[in-house]
Amino acid sequence: METIKQKYLTNTWYVAALSTDLDGETLFKRTLLETPVVMYRKDDGTPVALHDRCPHRFVPLSMGRRDGDQVVCAYHGLAFDCSGRCTRNPHGNGKIPAAAAVRTYPLIERHGFLWIWMGDAPADESALPDYSRLDEGHANGIAHTYMKRPCHYELITDNVMDLSHVDHLHGEIITTRGQLSPQVPKLNEVDGAVGVRWEWEQTPPILIFNDFLPEPGKTARHFLEVTWTAPTNIQLTIGATQDPAAPLALDSTIGQYDLHACTPENEDSTHYFFATRRNHHEQDGEFNRMKIAGMHAAFADEDGPILDAVHQNMGTTDFLSLNPVLISSDLGPVRVRRLLRQRIDAEQAAAATPPSGRPALVQAG
Ligand code: FES
Ligand SMILES: [Fe+2]
Missing domain, CATH: 3.90.380.10 (Naphthalene 1,2-dioxygenase Alpha Subunit; Chain A, domain 1)
Incomplete structure (x- = not known):
């Protein structure tokens, strides 16, 4: 069987956005390496990046709204913090399903750019x-x-x-x-x-x-x-x-x-x-x-x-x-x-x- 060749280097830093793209309010969405990503700044200005896909019915989280440093999904209101953990389920008894988590991506800000690490290996700042x-x-x-x-x-x-x-x-x-x-x-x-x-x-x-x-x-x-x-x-x-x-x-x-x-x-x-x-x-x-x-x-x-x-x-x-x-x-x-x-x-x-x-x-x- 022929192995499918990997398309992109992933354990590395790519520019995801200009620093000025994240204004502190908006949920900024961009597809990177075929993966939808949502980025925003926490209230203290720190930029964060999450997979732009709610684990419930896969709505882009970028269609939702900010609640402090959290993102609330537009469709059924699950809320996620910027570590990707689900923090609120407004349905039924409010129990949070164990699988309700969103992948996050390391993001660092240097030289007017936001750099993202999309790979599975631990992010290595010294590689930039x-x-x-x-x-x-x-x-x-x-x-x-x-x-x-x-x-x-x-x-x-x-x-x-x-x-x-x-x-x-x-x-x-x-x-x-x-x-x-x-x-x-x-x-x-x-x-x-x-x-x-x-x-x-x-x-x-x-x-x-x-x-x-x-x-x-x-x-x-x-x-x-x-x-x-x-x-x-x-x-x-x-x-x-x-x-x-x-x-x-x-x-x-x-x-x-x-x-x-x-x-x-x-x-x-x-x-x-x-x-x-x-x-x-x-x-x-x-x-x-x-x-x-x-x-x-x-x-x-x-x-x-x-x-x-x-x-x-x-x-x-x-x-x-x-x-x-x-x-x-x-x-x-x-x-x-x-x-x-x-x-x-x-x-x-x-x-x-x-x-x-x-x-x-x-x-x-
Ligand atoms: S799709 Fe996000 S809460 Fe249902
Ligand atoms: Fe040229």
Whole structure:
């Protein structure tokens, strides 16, 4: 019998929502890894996440109402606290059935995002990489955004790991003027993280930085680096300088540090979150709003339609099964796909093996 391949890495942290999505009142619902989840803030502000399904007749709890830190189901009024325990049954003698419990999910708040752990293994806070660079600087120097796309999440990861497409796909604001494609990107793998880096010169400089350089319009050296960590998180650093002695690093260039994170809704739909922290013109709130709106539009109008069409055209989520033509720019994305698959397979194998080391399930034939 053929084993069904596990679709997603689950013992890991995914972005579930922006911090600003939970306003303290509403029950916020979102499907993550094919599981409906309801999130809200307790009265003290702590965010919590529960399976969005009443164990009685499976109504979404998000259709119910808050009662302090508890949720009351809209259909027959069972109440649940945020540990998932049923605390009130208004029916009959009021006895609470032993099975009346809702699964909860560990949720932590970092860098303007809420991160959820969907797997069965104990949540491990130390498994969330350090993205604290997002927190360093003025409040108007960072912005977050979210969009949902009708494509498989790995297509978005591929897209960010292979930025040679910026030469071809993107318009005047972020074009790299054909400078990335001739390069064979440098791959750097450390502790399961995969980095890809490009360095180049262009004239005029990339327009998002041009006006902040000493000589707008004149040649500048640029660098761009992406670093993936499982499951779907990519740190992106980009900078430009006209100082011939400056190292190509964020602290010595006009640049920005971004985090891109994808969470599968299902195999055909992805929640895409990103945040950007810039190191220039940090205090201008209006500029900040324009900046994130421009980044959002670049993806929504330029990358998004391509990835949606790719998803439709492939007719499968197993990219490598189609024997794609691979070119030098695919080094990073393909490495990431293989590493992620290894992690998912390892998780699946561990789940099938009890602590005693004996297989949990022996399948015939
Ligand atoms: S479905 Fe929730 S109380 Fe009946
Ligand atoms: Fe793009």
